[in-house]
Every structure is written in C-alpha cells, then in structure tokens.
C-alpha cells in the first residue's frame with residue numbers, strides 16, 4: 001500500500017511537515033531501512049569507495065584522468081589536437097550560436113535572465129564568454145559564478161580550467177565551505193557555492209571585487225540563492241557597473257525577470273530529442289529493487305553502445321544499497337548466462353555512484369567517455385537533474401523521490417526527509433535521456449501519481465527550512481531594520497520566520513527587540529550554524545576553546561567511524577574504546593586527540609576503524625576556524641581534562657535541543673514532549689544507566705526519531721542556559737515521602753510563555 005499518495009507533504013501546504021515527513025520516512029523504513037543499516041552504510045563509505053574502485057577498476061583510471069587533466073592544463077604544443085577537440089566541443093554547444101547576442105544583451109542591461117536546457121552550456125561557457133570579452137580584467141575585477149551544490153562548483157571549475165588550459169586554482173578556481181581553491185591575485189573566474197558568496201557579502205557588502213555575478217541554477221531556489229537575489233535588489237542600485245546574470249532551467253524563469261523589474265529573458269534554443277515516458281502500472285513497493293531490475297533488464301535487452309543508464313535515487317544510503325544490489329544481481333545473471341563467477345570478469349558495465357559526500361576523484365569518473373565499449377550505470381542524487389550534464393545517457397530510471405529539508409516551525413525541528421519530487425523535477429529527470437538522441441525514461445510510479453499527486457514545482461527551500469542561520473547573517477549585514485521587509489522572492493511562512501528568530505533569541509544572538517547582540521555579532525563571523533558558533537564562543541569564556549575547536553570541527557565532517565559489514569564486532573569494540581564521559585562530543589574529541597598523538601597517522605586510523613579522510617578534513621576545518629579565532633584575537637586555551645566545563649559549554653548552545661529520560665531506555669524531547677531515542681551508534685547507548693538529561697546535536701527521522709551525537713548534562717545547566725524555557729522544580733516523589741516531608745529529585749520543568757514573548761516582541765518591533 002506504499003504509494004506516493006500517502007506521503008506527499010506538500011499536498012496541503014498548511015499541513016504539519018514533520019508529521020508528513022515522518023510518514024514519508026516510514027515508507028522508506030518499511031522498505032528496507034533499519035537504522036543500523038543506515039548508519040553502517042554511512043560509516044562504510046570509505047571502505048565501500050575503495051571496494052567500488054577495486055571492483056570496477058577505478059583506481060587505475062583515476063590516475064589516467066588526473067594525467068589527462070595535467071596534460072590539458074599544461075597546454076603544451078604536443079596536445080594541440082586535444083586543444084582543437086576542446087574548441088570544437090565548445091563550439092558545438094547550443095549556447096555558442098547565441099554568443100554575440102547574449103553578450104550584447106548583457107552589455108545593454110544590468111540584469112539578464114538566461115534560460116536553457118541542461119547541457120546547453122550555460123554553466124561552463126557563459127563565464128568564459130564574459131572573460132573573453134574582457135569583463136574580468138577591468139580594474140582588477142573578476143567574475144563569479146554561484147552554484148547551489150558543492151560538487152557542481154568543484155567539477156565545473158575543473159572542467160572550465162581544462163577548457164581554458166590553465167591550472168585549477170590560478171586563473172580559474174573554486175571556493176566551497178572550508179575549501180578554497182582560489183588565488184586572490186590571479187583568480188579571474190571563480191566558481192563558488194551560493195553560501196560562500198553570501199558570506200563574502202559580510203566582508204564586502206558592495207562585492208566590489210566582482211564585475212559580473214552569475215547566479216547559476218537559480219531555478220533550484222536554494223535558500224542562499226534566494227537570499228542573494230534579495231540582497232542584489234539594493235546592491236544593483238548602488239553598483240550600476242555590476243552585471244547580474246541569472247541562469248535557470250526552463251522552469252521558474254519568469255519569476256526572476258519580474259523580481260528584477262522585468263529584466264530581459266533570453267532563451268537558448270535547445271536541441272533535445274524525444275523521450276518516451278514509461279510508468280509502472282502499480283505503485284512500487286521498493287524503489288531500489290524496482291530500479292535494479294529495470295536496469296538489468298535494459299542492459300540485457302540493449303547493446304552497450306546504445307547508451308548509458310542514469311538512475312535517480314534520494315541520497316547516499318539509497319545509492320549505496322542500489323550499488324550493492326546491482327552488483328549482486330549482475331553477478332547472478334552473468335554466472336547463470338556465462339558462468340562468470342567474479343565481478344571483475346564482467347567487462348561491459350561500469351557502475352558509478354554520484355552524491356555530494358563522495359570523494360572528488362570518484363565523482364569525476366561519471367564524465368569519462370568509455371567509447372561504447374562499456375555501459376555506464378550512474379546512480380545519482382538529484383544533482384544530476386540539472387547541475388551536472390552527463391553525455392550519452394539514453395535511459396533514465398526515476399525513483400520519484402528526493403531528500404528534502406523539512407522544518408516544522410511549531411516544534412522547531414529540522415530534518416531531512418525523503419519526499420516525492422515535483423512534476424517539474426520528474427520532467428527534468430526524464431529529459432536527461434534525450435540529450436544525445438531519443439531516449440526512454442522509466443518512472444517508478446504510476447501515471448496517476450504523477451498527474452494527481454505531484455506538485456507542479458518543489459516548494460522553495462526558504463519556505464521549508466529553519467532560517468536562524470540566514471536571519472543571523474541578514475541581521476549582521478544590516479540590510480533592513482525589519483527583517484520581514486527584506487525583499488524575498490517568496491516570503492517564508494511567518495511561523496518559520498518567528499520560530500527561527502526565537503531560536504536566535506534563545507541562544508542569545510539577538511535581544512528581545514530583535515537587535516543583534518555582541519555575542520550574535522561574533523557568532524556571525526563563523527561559517528557555522530549559530531549553535532556551534534555559540535558553543536565555541538562560550539568555550540572561549542570558559543577556557544576550553546582548544547577542545548571545543550576540535551569538537552566543532554569533528555561535528556562538521558560526515559562520518560568518523562566506519563563499520564565494515566564483515567568486521568562489525570571488531571569495529572564496535574574499537575569504537576567503544578574511545579567512549580568517554582557519557583558524551584559523543586567528548587568521544588569525538590578523544591578520537592582526534594589520540595590521532596594527533598599518533599602523528600595524524602592513516603595506519604592508526606585503519607587500526608581503530610576511524611575514517612582517515614574525515615579526520616584530515618576535520619583537521620583542515622580546525623585550522624581554518626583557528627585562523628578566524630586568531631584574526632579576532634581570541635585566545636585558544638585548553639581545559640585539560642575538565643570534561644564538565646566542556647559539557648556545560650555544549651549545553652550553552654543546545655539547551656533548546658534537550659531531552660529527558662522517560663522509562664528505562666527512552667527519552668522525550670523536553671520542549672516538545674516528542675518521544676525520541678538514542679541512536680544506536682551513540683556512546684551512551686551501551687550504558688546501563690542512562691543519564692537523566694541530555695542535549696543532542698541532530699535529530700534523525702526514519703521509522704523512529706533518533707537523537708544523534710548526545711551529551712549528558714546537568715539540569716542546572718539547562719536552567720542556566722535555557723532560563724527562558726526551563727525552570728527547575730523539586731517534586732514530591734510520592735505520598736509517602738511527602739508525608740515524611742521529604743522531597744524527591746529535582747526535575748526540569750518547561751516554562752511555556754517564552755515563545756509567545758519573542759513573538760510579541762517581534763510584533764512590537766514591527767509596529
């Protein structure tokens with residue numbers, strides 16, 4: 001009975017997202033997710049990647065691509081043929097035919113909206129045209145292109161540097177959070193995530209170093225893109241010399257033009273081939289299984305040279321399961337047919353996953369040309385919908401879902417949930433099959449579902465996510481006195497707006513009048529969510545900034561431990577050895593400290609089932625945060641082994657994410673009363689006696705609601721940092737102790753009026 005109909009949270013925009021999101025994930029849960037599996041597959045990534053590489057012979061080719069890249073960037077005469085190739089490829093793109101028209105339109109207008117099919121050359125070519133036209137050289141100014149996704153920013157920069165035959169990081173570079181591959185002196189063409197450009201406005205609110213800004217993939221309506229566009233409304237008036245180019249796939253474009261006073265729209269004439277759409281006749285119970293059998297069917301029925309297969313899945317976990325299942329299935333089929341017993345003997349398929357957490361060298365594989373000798377089966381998140389163009393796809397398999405951030409403003413819970421895609425997404429996905437020739441799209445849902453249940457378009461992120469981070473940034477940019485007057489393309493729901501402000505007020509970033517506090521001002525300087533900036537700054541006051549710096553960095557990387565399927569017990573034992581002080585945060589600290597003591601060794605990591613790559617990344621992040629602290633002359637002090645002070649500081653930023661024990665093994669969320677459980681990977685999970693009060697870093701919703709990365713706290717700390725919300729009461733245990741005049745344990749009591757208070761204040765501010 002698992003059909004799309006029961007899980008569309010956007011059918012009724014008034015509905016409670018969290019409730020529906022829960023339903024959505026329940027569907028998945030019933031399909032295959034059991035929590036351990038999810039965590040394990042997360043923990044497994046590195047091992048898995050290596051396995052993928054080995055099985056598919058990626059390791060070797062990896063080198064080959066790098067070398068090819070070097071060759072091209074060296075640009076010596078020997079490679080003129082490849083230079084001709086590049087030139088030809090560039091000139092064959094649809095956007096090339098409009099080059100001069102586009103350039104004159106841009107010359108004559110401050111804002112231009114450019115619309116084009118995926119693959120027409122918007123992302124890779126437009127910036128180069130502007131560069132060739134001299135926009136980057138005038139008075140040392142450069143061109144910046146924003147992307148909503150990190151992977152796209154990286155891969156496009158790589159591609160463009162190759163096309164321009166320059167070294168990546170010099171003339172052409174990219175910058176994503178915690179990774180800057182640009183050179184302030186040389187870089188003229190910069191690909192960045194929209195979040196990075198938004199942060200740059202903090203340092204220079206006129207964005208003076210740019211002559212042109214291309215907001216790419218604007219149709220995605222990512223939160224940061226929306227905020228940037230709102231911000232540009234006033235900036236464009238201040239900087240008449242600045243060019244703004246907004247590019248969009250075919251959906252949504254009109255809105256941008258209207259937003260910027262009817263800016264001219266230009267549509268790049270497309271070249272697309274017909275795509276046949278095939279629906280399932282009945283709702284699919286398990287989309288991974290359905291996708292796998294469809295892919296196998298296609299492969300067996302069609303010659304390799306006929307084209308590649310692109311499978312859309314929701315995220316890393318799904319992709320990994322699909323990857324594993326696909327391998328198993330092919331092995332079965334091949335051993336039946338040809339007596340092939342080993343995967344490495346299968347020579348005509350290459351299965352390639354692509355998602356944002358995948359290491360960059362593996363991501364790059366999807367662009368390889370296998371010249372029709374092998375069939376690529378690419379398993380992607382919606383990143384392949386518009387941000388990356390992969391040539392040669394003839395078959396698309398669309399699971400019908402994607403992972404979306406959903407926020408329930410009433411209870412202030414933010415989570416990622418698997419939700420049905422919109423009609424626009426579905427068509428975009430199908431379109432991927434028709435780029436190089438006619439193709440076929442297999443939709444793993446019924447035609448009725450498509451027609452009746454899917455939304456026309458996805459709800460913009462700004463209307464379904466927590467805004468505390470963004471609002472803090474806007475506050476510190478001082479764009480408007482009253483944030484509700486900010487020129488949003490689409491306004492966020494009032495509830496979300498208020499509850500995000502409430503969160504900022506609760507952690508002390510703004511005062512009751514909605515003004516930024518001095519703490520809030522400092523918090524905005526860090527590229528971290530407000531709660532993390534806060535614990536770092538409180539740790540500075542409490543002389544444990546050294547430790548907190550490590551904890552915050554470790555919280556910013558995806559997975560620290562790994563747990564290979566065949567060695568789970570061993571891995572668990574290894575992990576248990578790191579557990580300290582009833583705290584996952586301190587456990588993470590412990591891992592890093594021990595790694596450092598072992599000279600940052602990769603051998604040490606392997607031995608202790610720790611992901612080396614994650615730790616290296618955490619170390620990089622730590623260094624960058626350290627630079628920010630130093631630039632603000634903030635001292636970095638160690639507290640030695642005083643765990644309590646560190647835990648107390650953690651409590652300072654997460655007091656609103658507290659839970660208290662209920663029964664023996666369960667917790668309830670203090671503020672909302674929602675029942676939550678410790679995640680199986682938590683250090684606290686194995687404890688005989690669970691601590692009565694905890695704060696958590698993240699909430700994960702699957703079949704149950706899990707709290708992840710948990711630390712035990714003293715209820716008095718909750719009161720100290722959450723006085724707006726909590727109070728401590730002593731209660732009489734029972735009749736008997738009451739009769740004796742004895743009192744039982746103290747307990748934290750939730751004060752109700754806090755939210756109304758900020759609500760009133762904000763309304764007052766507005767009045």
Ligand code: CDP
Pocket residue numbers: 093116117118119120121122123124125155156159367386387388389390391
């Ligand atoms: O942005 P848009 O979808 O209009 O196209 P694009 O990303 O600029 O892609 C233009 C061409 O460059 C396509 O043929 C892509 O396959 C190719 N490309 C590539 O080979 N490698 C990349 N990393 C990015 C694009």
Ligand code: MG
Pocket residue numbers: 119122123124216217386387388
């Ligand atoms: Mg593009």
